[in-house]
Amino acid sequence: MARIHPAGWREVEALGAAQREIETLHLLAEALPDAYSVFHGVHWTRLERGASVFGDIDFVIVAPSGRTLLIEQKAGFLTETPEGLMKAHGRTAKNVAVLLARNADAVRVRFAATHQGEALPLETLLYCPDHHVRNPAAVGIEPERIVHAGSREPLSKVIRRALPLDEPASPLAARVGRFFADVLELVPDIGAVTDKVDGLYTRLSGGLAEWGRRIEADPFRLHVIGTAGSGKTQLALAAFRDAVAAGRRPLYVCYNRPLADHMAGQVPPGGEVATYHQLCERTARMLGQRPDFSRPDAFRQLEAIFADSVPGPDALFDELLVDEGQDFDIAWRDPLLRRLREGGRAWWFEDPMQNLYSRPPVPLPGWVRLRADTNFRSPTQVVALLGQLLGDVTTIHGASPVEGEVVTHNVYSTQAQLIEQTKSAITHAVGQGFKRSAIVVL
Numbered sequence: 121m122a123r124i125h126p127a128g129w130r131e132v133e134a135l136g137a138a139q140r141e142i143e144t145l146h147l148l149a150e151a152l153p154d155a156y157s158v159f160h161g162v163h164w165t166r167l168e169r170g171a172s173v174f175g176d177i178d179f180v181i182v183a184p185s186g187r188t189l190l191i192e193q194k195a196g197f198l199t200e201t202p203e204g205l206m207k208a209h210g211r212t213a214k215n216v217a218v219l220l221a222r223n224a225d226a227v228r229v230r231f232a233a234t235h236q237g238e239a240l241p242l243e244t245l246l247y248c249p250d251h252h253v254r255n256p257a258a259v260g261i262e263p264e265r266i267v268h269a270g271s272r273e274p275l276s277k278v279i280r281r282a283l284p285l286d287e288p289a290s291p292l293a294a295r296v297g298r299f300f301a302d303v304l305e306l307v308p309d310i311g312a313v314t315d316k317v318d319g320l321y322t323r324l325s326g327g328l329a330e331w332g333r334r335i336e337a338d339p340f341r342l343h344v345i346g347t348a349g350s351g352k353t354q355l356a357l358a359a360f361r362d363a364v365a366a367g368r369r370p371l372y373v374c375y376n377r378p379l380a381d382h383m384a385g386q387v388p389p390g391g392e393v394a395t396y397h398q399l400c401e402r403t404a405r406m407l408g409q410r411p412d413f414s415r416p417d418a419f420r421q422l423e424a425i426f427a428d429s430v431p432g433p434d435a436l437f438d439e440l441l442v443d444e445g446q447d448f449d450i451a452w453r454d455p456l457l458r459r460l461r462e463g464g465r466a467w468w469f470e471d472p473m474q475n476l477y478s479r480p481p482v483p484l485p486g487w488v489r490l491r492a493d494t495n496f497r498s499p500t501q502v503v504a505l506l507g508q509l510l511g512d513v514t515t516i517h518g519a520s521p522v523e524g525e526v527v528t529h530n531v532y533s534t535q536a537q538l539i540e541q542t543k544s545a546i547t548h549a550v551g552q553g554f555k556r557s558a559i560v561v562l
Contacts, residue, residue, distance in 0.1 A: 122152035151276035183283035186292025217260030340465035349497030368438035375447035445470035
């Protein structure tokens with residue numbers, strides 16, 4: 121298995137071109153022996169600064185002899201023109217061969233300047249995993265240094281031929297490795313960015329999830345109003361686990377089944393997770409009443425049974441956690457609170473901006489209110505756009521270390537234009553390297 125620098129790339133979750141490069145790292149790690157060292161820029165450095173290893177170079181392979189291969193990966197759509205192979209970047213297109221040659225020259229010059237004029241034995245390779253090059257001779261790169269969707273040989277075999285392992289090992293390999301480590305700024309930059317990302321998750325798990333659990337009230341009634349990505353669910357999960365660890369019995373209730381199913385797989389045994397209507401149905405069955413879901417008013421009947429029921433000792437809980445409370449009807453509040461034992465604790469989590477059902481807010485008089493308006497999850501460009509669109513309606517703040525790309529707009533005025541603009545948007549996303557499974561048309 122090839123040695124990958126910097127480490128930690130297997131834990132990186134990325135989208136678009138960065139995700140495609142992570143896939144290539146998996147390929148290189150598995151297909152190349154450990155004699156090769158692979159340097160890459162698709163790490164937290166990539167997410168933080170939007171930069172590859174050197175210019176547009178995505179991967180650097182160093183053999184024991186010190187011979188080096190620069191790989192430029194171009195995922196998505198490419199265009200073959202009389203001037204060469206072109207890659208679109210926004211409204212402009214760049215010649216891939218020119219970029220590769222320019223960056224290789226820059227590496228040679230920089231290495232010589234820092235090593236008393238020593239020459240770096242350097243090869244280049246273009247990797248186009250999605251594009252089938254029809255006319256390799258017109259690309260401006262030696263055909264044997266192009267691996268594309270129509271290539272007969274896999275990338276790893278081409279790399280082995282370019283960097284033969286039968287050449288004698290040389291101290292040059294160590295100097296080249298240190299050189300690219302400096303280019304990547306592995307020690308100062310990775311450390312700084314990792315600290316920043318650690319700080320992000322510290323604020324998620326040790327921020328809202330930490331100081332939210334330090335609030336004291338008697339009776340304990342906490343109303344958490346938080347924007348998407350602020351850590352509400354992390355706090356609910358932490359409170360559930362705290363209750364179980366303390367020997368208390370928690371009940372987590374939400375409106376949507378997918379969320380309930382997800383949470384059921386996250387929490388430890390010792391409590392209960394359900395949607396509101398699952399809770400109603402369980403109560404009805406305990407009372408010997410079988411719901412008839414063929415009736416149009418079946419769910420209303422379940423709600424009425426639940427509201428009228430008097431919970432026995434086995435139906436009481438020490439901790440009530442209502443998640444996505446903006447989806448709840450006002451009439452559901454009191455039947456839920458009756459499921460709390462005397463001295464029980466209640467949490468209500470909601471985001472008014474996600475009120476998809478246009479329900480009025482559930483009044484919670486006398487509850488302690490906690491607001492969390494910082495979004496740690498979404499790219500800051502997306503949060504900034506939402507702030508512009510919503511104006512004074514919201515005060516959400518973006519705190520993700522991932523800036524993301526500027527959000528673009530495709531304008532239409534007719535149904536036909538809508539379809540064409542949608543196709544254009546999908547084509548642009550695919551051209552940027554996003555997989556179709558990562559694209560949604562809403």
